[in-house]
Amino acid sequence: MDPKGLNQPPDIPEMPIPVVDLDDIPEDDDVDNGVAVGRRGRKRTSDCWDYFDKPVLHKGKQMARCKSCKIWYTAASGSGTSHLNDHWRQRCTKRHCNLEVGQQTLQFKSGGNGETKTASVTASKIIKQDVARAKLLKMIIVHEYPLSVVDHVCFRDFVQYLNPDFKIISRNTLRADIMKTYTSEKLGLKKFLEDCSSRVSITTDMWTTSNQKKSYMAVMTHFIDDEWKLRSRILRFAYVPCPHTKEVLAKVLLDTLFEYGLETKISSVVVDNCTTNDAMMEILGRKFDSTSLILGGDFLHMRCSAHILNLIVKDGLEVIDGATKVIRDNIAFWLATPKRIEAFNDSARALKVPSTKSLSLDCKTRWNSTYLMLQSAFPYKDVFSRAKKYNTTVKIALPEPKHWEMAAKICEKLELFFKATTLFSGKNYPTSNLFFSEVCDIKLALVNGWILILGKSERWLRKWTRNLINIGLPLMVC
16 A cells, blocks of 8 residues: 555545655654745745745755645755645645544554554644634724734734634734725625615714823714614714814714715704704704705704703702712722722721722712712711721711711612613614603602702702703604
């Protein structure tokens, strides 16, 4: 039996391939797996060198070994690379044999006395480079990993251990793949929206980065497709240059809508309740063809219900800020330095406080952070007094029982708004039909609770009525 013939699958015609006698093969310790270099010291550019080890000189012959099946081939300068490319593309049994992962195959090798020796080799999973590369790209995009992760030594070592056949790309190639994917996805979304027969609703909001202090506009579309499934897609995340006037905002939004061909399919545009957005919507109303809008554009401008709820709560918190100020001052004091945090935690452990949540300080522009701040403070009511007792530097006034009682009432009412805002912010279900009934329930619950806390503030009641009117008729009748 000729062991060399076993290197060729039976269904592929025989072709002359220069194969070295197996007795002349160097040991593994003599093999250098570095970069393949040609006769003149230049890097070899053929694709086959991604699948073969660097050629080595042994007994006057240059040989290269397949990284997958470990078979040796002649790699002399005059022999070319056709036989090497043919091997990794078609003939390598380790790469192209349809075996289950873990299934074993036989590998033949000639012995010193002319006998043929066999050894079992466990098959590894054969991967497709394009599929593996696409999955790597998706992982980095979805989890927002830095592009430099593909250059990390340990990451490369981990991937090579899982499957040596996978060729890891560089960060520049990864960046190019991301841009190609973005262009492809954008064209696909355009085609999908073009084929969809239903109207679309647009939501937009501004966002400012904390480090660069640059402002961006996020534009999303919400619609029901032809299979009656609710869909939401991000159309654009666009940089908005200063100044953020009504004309600038209107231009960015209009460019996005015209780019996707949605100017004749819009049902409504939902924005925050502020004067700049009101002026921007007036410009948009004049740019659109009124015959393509619902009722001539009467319902084009819709104010965000969750934002209106936020305004109502913020107005109420301004009236009762004194009730939460003492608690806020104490939390701010104990969170000011690492040493104070450690002293406060020591007092909490001494009192065996069961809560594992840490104290949190609110942000005055976000009312829900006030709710979360009070929630985090309740388990530590006794800790504040003990911490002050063992730290003589504390000069602030401690929260009294009346402060905790008022904070408990405020928290109870804020929870209504917190749940409602979370409900209105959902994107996997329709929300317009939920608003009016939810707001009515909140109003009834507050009549005998929140109003008493506010001391029947006429100013707050006027703002409640005015903001409620700004919601719009469609949300009232849905």
